Amino acid sequence: MSKKEHSKISIYRLVSKNLGFIIYCCALLIILISLRYGIEGSVRKINKLSSEISELQEKSREEKTKYQTATKMSSVDARLESTGVSISKEPIKDIIIYEDPR
Numbered sequence: 001m002s003k004k005e006h007s008k009i010s011i012y013r014l015v016s017k018n019l020g021f022i023i024y025c026c027a028l029l030i031i032l033i034s035l036r037y038g039i040e041g042s043v044r045k046i047n048k049l050s051s052e053i054s055e056l057q058e059k060s061r062e063e064k065t066k067y068q069t070a071t072k073m074s075s076v077d078a079r080l081e082s083t084g085v086s087i088s089k090e091p092i093k094d095i096i097i098y099e100d101p102r
Helices: 003-017 019-070 073-082
Strands: none
Touching: 003 019
Protein backbone atom coordinates (compact mmCIF):
# COMPACT_ATOMS: atom_id res chain seq x y z
CA MET A 1 0.00 0.00 0.00
CA SER A 2 1.34 3.39 -0.91
CA LYS A 3 1.64 6.25 1.49
CA LYS A 4 -1.05 8.21 -0.35
CA GLU A 5 -3.61 5.38 -0.09
CA HIS A 6 -2.75 4.87 3.56
CA SER A 7 -3.42 8.56 4.34
CA LYS A 8 -6.80 8.40 2.49
CA ILE A 9 -7.86 5.37 4.51
CA SER A 10 -6.72 7.08 7.68
CA ILE A 11 -8.80 10.17 6.82
CA TYR A 12 -11.86 8.00 6.07
CA ARG A 13 -11.52 6.25 9.42
CA LEU A 14 -11.16 9.54 11.22
CA VAL A 15 -14.27 10.94 9.50
CA SER A 16 -16.30 7.79 10.09
CA LYS A 17 -15.39 7.69 13.79
CA ASN A 18 -16.32 11.36 14.26
CA LEU A 19 -19.27 11.51 11.87
CA GLY A 20 -21.75 12.26 14.67
CA PHE A 21 -19.66 15.16 15.93
CA ILE A 22 -19.25 16.54 12.40
CA ILE A 23 -23.02 16.41 11.82
CA TYR A 24 -23.57 18.07 15.22
CA CYS A 25 -21.16 20.90 14.30
CA CYS A 26 -22.87 21.37 10.91
CA ALA A 27 -26.29 21.52 12.59
CA LEU A 28 -25.02 24.13 15.05
CA LEU A 29 -23.61 26.15 12.16
CA ILE A 30 -26.94 26.04 10.32
CA ILE A 31 -28.80 27.10 13.48
CA LEU A 32 -26.33 29.95 14.03
CA ILE A 33 -26.76 31.24 10.49
CA SER A 34 -30.57 31.05 10.64
CA LEU A 35 -30.66 32.85 14.00
CA ARG A 36 -28.43 35.57 12.62
CA TYR A 37 -30.77 36.15 9.67
CA GLY A 38 -33.75 36.21 12.04
CA ILE A 39 -32.06 38.73 14.31
CA GLU A 40 -31.13 40.96 11.36
CA GLY A 41 -34.79 40.95 10.27
CA SER A 42 -35.87 41.88 13.79
CA VAL A 43 -33.31 44.69 13.98
CA ARG A 44 -34.52 46.09 10.64
CA LYS A 45 -38.11 45.95 11.88
CA ILE A 46 -37.18 47.69 15.15
CA ASN A 47 -35.32 50.45 13.27
CA LYS A 48 -38.28 50.95 10.93
CA LEU A 49 -40.72 51.17 13.85
CA SER A 50 -38.40 53.56 15.72
CA SER A 51 -38.29 55.93 12.77
CA GLU A 52 -42.07 55.67 12.42
CA ILE A 53 -42.47 56.51 16.12
CA SER A 54 -40.20 59.54 15.71
CA GLU A 55 -42.26 60.77 12.77
CA LEU A 56 -45.51 60.32 14.68
CA GLN A 57 -44.11 62.12 17.73
CA GLU A 58 -43.09 65.05 15.53
CA LYS A 59 -46.55 65.11 13.95
CA SER A 60 -48.11 65.04 17.43
CA ARG A 61 -45.99 68.00 18.52
CA GLU A 62 -47.03 69.95 15.43
CA GLU A 63 -50.72 69.22 16.04
CA LYS A 64 -50.39 70.18 19.70
CA THR A 65 -48.79 73.49 18.70
CA LYS A 66 -51.59 74.15 16.19
CA TYR A 67 -54.19 73.41 18.87
CA GLN A 68 -52.53 75.68 21.42
CA THR A 69 -52.30 78.49 18.87
CA ALA A 70 -55.95 78.06 17.87
CA THR A 71 -57.17 78.15 21.48
CA LYS A 72 -55.30 81.29 22.55
CA MET A 73 -57.68 84.07 23.57
CA SER A 74 -56.30 86.48 20.97
CA SER A 75 -56.91 83.93 18.25
CA VAL A 76 -60.40 83.15 19.53
CA ASP A 77 -61.17 86.90 19.75
CA ALA A 78 -60.08 87.43 16.15
CA ARG A 79 -62.23 84.55 14.90
CA LEU A 80 -65.25 85.77 16.85
CA GLU A 81 -64.90 89.34 15.58
CA SER A 82 -64.77 88.10 11.99
CA THR A 83 -68.19 86.45 12.53
CA GLY A 84 -69.69 89.60 14.03
CA VAL A 85 -69.54 88.64 17.71
CA SER A 86 -67.86 91.28 19.82
CA ILE A 87 -66.09 90.72 23.07
CA SER A 88 -67.56 92.48 26.10
CA LYS A 89 -65.31 95.13 27.60
CA GLU A 90 -67.21 95.21 30.90
CA PRO A 91 -65.96 93.12 33.78
CA ILE A 92 -67.85 89.99 34.72
CA LYS A 93 -70.64 90.59 37.24
CA ASP A 94 -71.43 88.12 39.98
CA ILE A 95 -75.05 87.19 40.53
CA ILE A 96 -75.91 86.47 44.13
CA ILE A 97 -79.28 85.00 45.05
CA TYR A 98 -80.51 85.36 48.60
CA GLU A 99 -83.10 82.96 49.84
CA ASP A 100 -85.93 84.22 52.01
CA PRO A 101 -85.35 82.77 55.52
CA ARG A 102 -89.08 82.26 56.31
